[in-house]
Each structure stands twice: as structure tokens, then as C-alpha cells.
Amino acid sequence: MARLNDYNVSLVKVKGEFVWHTHDNTDDFFLVLDGHLTIQLRDRNIELGEGELFVVPRGIEHCPRADDEAHILLIEPAGTPNTGDVAGPRTAQSQWI
């Protein structure tokens, strides 16, 4: 959606539960534009409403979940796999819009 130096700014629509994963080399930025997002960590849940953000520190296992469709802004270094260390069917290719 936009580029900030060597970071990609992405807009994603999410619903349901993602997979537990970790990014070893980057923090992971989430900002809720619409709806509600739960970022599950192993020791607690982060609840984000509209206009709220959380940065998952690198190396911390997490699993985002949205019970209803939510619109999320992500900012990550270009080339960061969405599923972190866990390649699988949920690993996505990004697409410019």
C-alpha cells in the first residue's frame, strides 16, 4: 500500500485465528483501523480497538485473532514472511494495491 524506506506498509483484512509464529529479526507492528484484534501472546492477550496499536518485540511468539473481520495496518521490513518462522499454508505473497 505504501513504502517507508525499506519497510512495507500493508493493509490486511483479517478474520479468524492466524498461526503461532515468531519473527526473530524484526519487531512486528499492528494498528487496528477498523474492528477489534486480539494479539495472543503466550502469557497474555493484547486487546486492540480502533486506532490502537501494539508492537510485538522480535523473538516473541504471537498469534493474532479476530472474531469478526478487522482491518489492520501492518508495518514490516520488506521481505518479512507473514508467518515468521512457520512456513505453511498461511504463508502469503503480498500484492500491491
Added chain:
Amino acid sequence: MARLNDYNVSLVKVKGEFVWHTHDNTDDFFLVLDGHLTIQLRDRNIELGEGELFVVPRGIEHCPRADDEAHILLIEPAGTPNTGDVAGPRTAQSQWI
């Protein structure tokens, strides 16, 4: 407000006109959380409403303006002066909240 790798994520309240300035070494990310922001460029104005964002490419002169108070999320490499190449009375020291 938050840190994303070596970037600072800042929340600023703005009202009025800033100064014309340029960042030679970084793009400049603006996301409107509340209100309306005009990013004046030399050849056009970018009008941003709530939930809208714009990235000013490095080297492009710009001057943000908000006729009414707006809440803006900024993302910049740590140490980026807010007034870019133009030091002056509007140059701010950031403060953690």
C-alpha cells in the same frame, strides 16, 4: 509511544501550520487517527481524513497543516529531527509517554 526496530512511533497533536522542510535521508510517514491533516507539497496538497495515511518521499519539501486539532501517528527513524533540514523554534525534543 512505541518503538519498531530503530524507528520511533509517535503520537502528535497538531494544530495550525508547521514549517516547510525536507528530510534528505528518510521518507516521512503520516497517519491521521483523528481529525484532518493537509500535507502541503510544492505542487499539490494531500488531504488526509481519519484512518488515511501518506508517506512523503525523502527529499520532497512539505509543510503539514491542520486547521483544527488533529491527532497524527508518525513513524520515523530514531533521531530524525521533526523540522528536517530547517532547525528553528519549531524543532522539538521528543518525550516518552
